[in-house]
Structures are given as C-alpha cells and as structure tokens.
Amino acid sequence: MIEFTFTNGHYLLFLLILPFLFLIHFVALKTQRHRALRFANFDAIARIRGIDFFSKNIVILVMTLVILFLLVLSLSGLNIIRESEASPHSFVIAIDSSRSMEADDFSPSRMEVAKEVAIEFIESAPTDTEIGIVSFSGSALIEQELTTSRSLLRDSLESLEISRVGGTDIYDAVVTGSNLLSGEKSGVLLLISDGQINVGGVEESINYAKIKGITIHSVAMGTEGGGLTTYGLSQIDKKSLEAIAYNTGGNYFDASDRNSLLASLNDAFENSRMKVEIEAREYLLIIVIILFVLEYILINTRYKILP
Incomplete structure (x- = not known):
C-alpha cells in the first residue's frame, strides 16, 4: 500500500x-x-x-x-x-500469569489457551522475526530473550504456569518487555491479559513505553460474563488495556474465544508492518x-x- x-x-x-x-x-x-x-x-x-x-x-x-x-x-x-512487505519489527509477547488467568471461560483455562495460541502465532510468523516471551503477575519475568529459534520459544511457552505471586503488575510487564526490545530498530509489545490491573499504574506504563519508543498492542482475553477461578468469578477490564494500546500507537483487540485470540495476534502483527x-x-x-x-x-x- x-x-x-x-x-x-x-x-x-x-x-x-x-x-x-x-x-x-x-x-x-x-x-x-x-x-x-x-x-x-x-x-x-x-x-x-x-x-x-x-x-x-x-x-x-x-x-x-x-x-x-x-x-x-x-x-x-x-x-x-509505503508499507514493507515483511515486518521488520522485533516482538515481545507478554502473557498475564496471574490467578485470574485460571478462569474457565476459555477451555480449559485462559492461560492454557493463551499459551497454545501464542505458539501458533510464533510458528506462523516469518522465520527471521525475533520474538521474546515475558510473563507477569505481581512482577514480570523474562521467560525467553529475543530469538528466532521457534523451539526455544515453544519450550518457554509450554512451561508457563499460573504464578503464585499475587497481583497483576502491568507496569513491570511494560518495563521488562520494553527493556528486552531496547536497542532494536523497532519494537512491538503484544500484551495478553484480562486487564485486571491492581499493581502498577496505566499512566506510568504509557509514559515508559513512549520514552522507549515501543508500540503496544493489547488483547483483552475473556468473555463478557467472565469465568470461574479458585477464588471466585473473574471478569475482564477493557479500559486499562484500551488506554495502553491507543496511547502508545498500538491497537486494542477483544478476544472472547480461541479463534478471536489468534486473529487478534495476527492482526496485531499485520498492523505492525513498518511504514517507510x-x-x-x-x-x-x-x-x-x-x-x-x-x-x-x-x-x-x-x-x-x-x-
């Protein structure tokens, strides 16, 4: 185009x-x-x-x-x-690993479906695209540094589990993901969460991403009715994820089932094609x-x- x-x-x-x-x-x-x-x-x-x-x-x-x-x-x-034919961006996929991701509105759970779909996404991405993996709950962890190795990425995603650390620290996720992308020509953070942010501020997350020049595409994972967890009903919070995406030049996506989650990740990739x-x-x-x-x-x- x-x-x-x-x-x-x-x-x-x-x-x-x-x-x-x-x-x-x-x-x-x-x-x-x-x-x-x-x-x-x-x-x-x-x-x-x-x-x-x-x-x-x-x-x-x-x-x-x-x-x-x-x-x-x-x-x-x-x-x-003009848009480049292939995305020159490096990607970091940040997956919410807080207890709310146990919710059963995705079968068998939000977390398991997020892992499966993320694996499908990385396997369909161009082989020269560098991708990193971050998980976050009360704090953020680097599960895999930027790499083009699909086997390493697959292993890191398959080993993800619900964190025992309470809370959902979106700011730490943005900081960790942005730092992974530091030094890259252009970086995109794909944020998968139900949006129930209770640690770290949205405004601080936006400001940090802007300083680092990182685009954030956010995906709200969950149904309108929510899902049951071991501690009760878990519902999604769209507003925080919308704000983060729109204020960093990214896109916000709703994912209410497995297919829409995969479509959201693919759309985020397409929308990240570099304009020359x-x-x-x-x-x-x-x-x-x-x-x-x-x-x-x-x-x-x-x-x-x-x-």
Missing part, C-alpha cells in the same frame, strides 16, 4: 494555474495560425508548409506543464509512504532538471523556430 502526504500542502493550489496555461497556449496558437493565413507571399507559405505547428507546440507544451507540475509537488513537500517514508523533493528536482535540459535541446534543434 502506498500513501502520499505533503509537508506544505497549501502550495498545491499552484496546480490550478496549469489548466489556464493549457488554454492560453491553444488560444495563442490559433491566433498565430490565423495571422499566418493572411500572408500575401504564398512562396513564404510554401516554405513553412512542411512545418506542423501543432505537433511542434504540443510537445513543448506538455514538457513545460510536466516541469511545472513536478516543481509544485516538490514545493509542496511530497512524501511517499521517502522524501520525494530531491528526486522530483532531478527529474525537473533533466526535463528542462531536454526541452532546451529540443527547442534549439528539432523544434527550432525558423526566422
């Missing part, structure tokens, strides 16, 4: 001049032809008969209009933005110079006006 943006878009108004120049050219050409037909010396007419006024003038006109068009685009600060921005001004000016030189040569050779 290609997008076009303009740094100084108001200069595009100069493009309105081009139709008038086009019209003026043909009005002037018609006037010149009319005057030529009034020549008394038919020998002179015969001498210029082989010259096609129209074709001569239209070529120069088109080149002039193209030059002016490109100059206006350059003045307007044209930028071309190219400033077109210099390229446009180079083309303008080439066209100007070519036009000058044509005017003084093939399309030279005879005295």
Whole structure:
C-alpha cells in the first residue's frame, strides 16, 4: 500500500494555474495560425508548409506543464509512504500469569489457551522475526530473550504456569518487555491479559513505553460474563488495556474465544508492518532538471523556430 502526504500542502493550489496555461497556449496558437493565413507571399507559405505547428507546440507544451507540475509537488513537500512487505519489527509477547488467568471461560483455562495460541502465532510468523516471551503477575519475568529459534520459544511457552505471586503488575510487564526490545530498530509489545490491573499504574506504563519508543498492542482475553477461578468469578477490564494500546500507537483487540485470540495476534502483527517514508523533493528536482535540459535541446534543434 502506498500513501502520499505533503509537508506544505497549501502550495498545491499552484496546480490550478496549469489548466489556464493549457488554454492560453491553444488560444495563442490559433491566433498565430490565423495571422499566418493572411500572408500575401504564398512562396513564404510554401516554405513553412512542411512545418506542423501543432505537433511542434504540443510537445513543448506538455514538457513545460510536466516541469511545472513536478516543481509544485516538490514545493509542496511530497512524501511517499509505503508499507514493507515483511515486518521488520522485533516482538515481545507478554502473557498475564496471574490467578485470574485460571478462569474457565476459555477451555480449559485462559492461560492454557493463551499459551497454545501464542505458539501458533510464533510458528506462523516469518522465520527471521525475533520474538521474546515475558510473563507477569505481581512482577514480570523474562521467560525467553529475543530469538528466532521457534523451539526455544515453544519450550518457554509450554512451561508457563499460573504464578503464585499475587497481583497483576502491568507496569513491570511494560518495563521488562520494553527493556528486552531496547536497542532494536523497532519494537512491538503484544500484551495478553484480562486487564485486571491492581499493581502498577496505566499512566506510568504509557509514559515508559513512549520514552522507549515501543508500540503496544493489547488483547483483552475473556468473555463478557467472565469465568470461574479458585477464588471466585473473574471478569475482564477493557479500559486499562484500551488506554495502553491507543496511547502508545498500538491497537486494542477483544478476544472472547480461541479463534478471536489468534486473529487478534495476527492482526496485531499485520498492523505492525513498518511504514517507510521517502522524501520525494530531491528526486522530483532531478527529474525537473533533466526535463528542462531536454526541452532546451529540443527547442534549439528539432523544434527550432525558423526566422
């Protein structure tokens, strides 16, 4: 996908001049032809008969209009933005391992389904994509450093268990995940949680991610009715996860079943494709110079006006 943006878009108004120049050219050409037909010396007419006024003038006109068009685009600060075919990002998957992830609204539990779907996700990702694994409850733990080894990632996910440490510290998860991505060209944190944050602040998490330049995509895992755990009913808290995603340039996803969870992770990956921005001004000016030189040569050779 290609997008076009303009740094100084108001200069595009100069493009309105081009139709008038086009019209003026043909009005002037018609006037010149009319005057030529009034020549008394038919020998002179015969001498210029082989010259096609129209074709001569239209070529120069088109080149002039193209030059002016490109100059206006350059003045307007044209930028071309395209998405890379493959995501160049490094990813960290942060999975909530607090007791609320025992909930049975996913069978057999939120945690088990999160692990299974995360494994499917990493196996479908491009083989050169580096991925790390973090688990978090009352504190965050690095389960696997960034790696392209799918076997290491699979083993770390399969070994995940519900933490005995109470609480859900989202801030520590963001800090740990962001630090794993430190030094990477671009990093994305995929946050899978039911959103019941009771340790660490949302605002602090957002600020830290912004400082580190990390994009966070959050997935709220759970049904509207919630699920039963050993301590009672566990319901999801969407607002915190929405705030974290939207304020770090990421996307928020609802996952109420296994399929929607996998779709959310895949969508997060697709939405993380890097956009490459190219400033077109210099390229446009180079083309303008080439066209100007070519036009000058044509005017003084093939399309030279005879005295």
